[in-house]
Amino acid sequence: SQQGEEDPQALSIQEGENATMNCSYKTSINNLQWYRQNSGRGLVHLILIRSNEREKHSGRLRVTLDTSKKSSSLLITASRAADTASYFCATDAWGNTGKLIFGQGTTLQVKP
């Protein structure tokens, strides 16, 4: 089964606008994490939200988690050109050894 499927696959916005990315998953999770990947670079951890949390903020990032719908969203407010990257959600299931299951990602382009 597929875990951590994001939509949209690609998103193009103007600087200053907000960007929202969604993630759906299939199995029970301990937590869900969001990562950013700049072209040719590794994944950078953005935020972790645990299964008993519904919303979390970090700077311009806001993540929500709805375990009943098995979905999460990442909102980037007041986007900047430097936010241009691919964004991945990753699920971390109960009982696993920290194995992360990644989605296909959303490619975000922020135009100056």
Added chain:
Amino acid sequence: EPEVTQTPSHQVTQMGQEVILRCVPISNHLYFYWYRQILGQKVEFLVSFYNNEISEKSEIFDDQFSVERPDGSNFTLKIRSTKLEDSAMYFCASSLQGQHQPQHFGDGTRLSIL
């Protein structure tokens, strides 16, 4: 800020040859991981490693793969007899305290099998 470092950044190898990908995790981290990303596809889990042994491995991590922590700082992934389909970006990651924590990734090694 401490980083996970991976070497080499790009490795080109003939099919059938052995390759060793190297990683230096963050120094006080205890849990180590390898992932791979085939071009245009998802990042896929390969293996997790804790206390000098494999904690979990995926179906991809078959007998041609092995991991080792030969000393207190390095963490290596060995592919014994490479295949064309092993061409991918390989990422090492580490985390501080057990599972269910943020993972810190290196910039990856691009492995090209000819």
